[in-house]
Amino acid sequence: MRDSKEARAMGRASKREDIAEAAFQQFHARGFNATGINDITKAAGVPKGSFYNHFSSKEESALEALSRYADSLRFDMLTAPGSPPLDRLRAHFEFLSRDVLDNGFVRGCLVGNFGAEVADHSEEIRSAAKRGFDGWAERLRQLLTEAQEAGDLKDSLDAETTALFILSAWEGALIAARVDKSAAPVEAFFRTVFEVVLR
Amino acid sequence: MRDSKEARAMGRASKREDIAEAAFQQFHARGFNATGINDITKAAGVPKGSFYNHFSSKEESALEALSRYADSLRFDMLTAPGSPPLDRLRAHFEFLSRDVLDNGFVRGCLVGNFGAEVADHSEEIRSAAKRGFDGWAERLRQLLTEAQEAGDLKDSLDAETTALFILSAWEGALIAARVDKSAAPVEAFFRTVFEVVLR
Incomplete structure (x- = not known):
């Protein structure tokens, strides 16, 4: 029984x-x-x-689905010990870029997709997407602050603003890559974020 | 008759x-x-x-609808005579930001929305969205080149890459603003693009 x-x-x-x-x-x-x-x-x-x-x-x-998706994003890469903060940041975005680059430039980010399609119409989904973005932005902010403390990043950057900007720019790059069916927007993200914004 | x-x-x-x-x-x-x-x-x-x-x-x-939307975006502001290129760029994005800031952080950009929702599933809509982004990126590239020629922008920036990056970052900022129901992502866009990337 x-x-x-x-x-x-x-x-x-x-x-x-x-x-x-x-x-x-x-x-x-x-x-x-x-x-x-x-x-x-x-x-x-x-x-x-x-x-x-x-x-x-x-x-x-x-x-x-949002919670399952967040679990797949390897946020642990942002705090993994043993390498400098900005190297970890780059490795994290290189990991994220594989999904779009290796799969014919489709799907993008589920949080951004729900943000574009559903956030205006479902307060519950918008709140969950906001929690996802907030958690991610906070991890990025901590990493940028760590890079500043290590002397690897200019102090003139506001870590909170820059974290939010990088997150938004990534979401936009994924959409532009799907529209363009090319890696160019993702390459422009890496080149501008790492060689201009964080330089 | x-x-x-x-x-x-x-x-x-x-x-x-x-x-x-x-x-x-x-x-x-x-x-x-x-x-x-x-x-x-x-x-x-x-x-x-x-x-x-x-x-x-x-x-x-x-x-x-995409064509009507494009007609509403005041691309003419990017080429209006009488003010320096980067001032025109800022005025253009300030104009674009009004729709999201004045309307409770909803709707976003129709091209980006279709990119997130429909580009993977309709080749016709994806192509039309791509034409929209391409035309916009080309106008931005021309403006950045003009700024470089006028000595208002560092020559080390690749105008084509930077134009594509700014366009993508804007699309992402609109989505993040809708998710956050706040102006913070749009403010982070202005602050980082104009005070870091283009400085």
């Missing part, structure tokens, strides 16, 4: 995981409004009705 | 204009996928069926 209850709970957790992961992938590939519940359950290989056993709404699954 | 034919043609042109303008406004406010033909015809005050008398598809009306 107990075993079958545990098996059912595990099956339920595994089905939830499949739906959550499929929702994340579908939202990232198609956007929020173009993704139907049907697309999610089909990609997860589960019956359509089962979506609502695990999520109260498409919006709720989008909030979880 | 001829008069009534002319009146019909004028009525037809005026209805087309109402639909095209409503489509532009709806796409800008709601995004591409969240805008239904019904939203457009309702906003235009015309019967739903009349949409297809003037446009073959929602996509076709989106292409015209």
